[in-house]
Amino acid sequence: MLRNDLALNGAKFGCRLAQCGACVVLIDGRAARSCVTMIETVGDSLITTIEGLGAIDKPLPLQRAFMEEQAAQCSYCFYAMIMMAKEILERSATRNPPNATRGMGRQRTCAAAAPMAASFVRSSGRQI
Secondary structure, three states: OOOOOOOOOOOOOOOOOOOOOOOEEEEOOEEEEHHHOOHHHOOOOOEEOHHHOOEOOEOOHHHHHHHHOOOOOOOOOHHHHHHHHHHHHHHOOOOOHHHHHHHOHHHHHOOOHHHHHHHHHHHOOOOO
């Protein structure tokens, strides 16, 4: 529905098994795999996609940090990583790289894992 009906293309179609993470959106501020989330289960929840965050000319500090740290390898899951990072940073008092990458699951094995962790730290205002 997000991609086909609403033209929100940030959440990618990946594995359809909730494993790759390319489809992550925020549902009421919590990261969720949209590929296995039935529209009937979200009710009146607020669904945020990457398109609902900062704009190209005015990115959020988190998005700016990802760009400055060049925290993308193939870019397939790039938007999903930003969405997961946003959730983790908003709910976590501990914003250090090991906790950040652990919260991102499988993607921590990506070659861009270190820049992603640095993006967390940069966007939280702490020094690396």
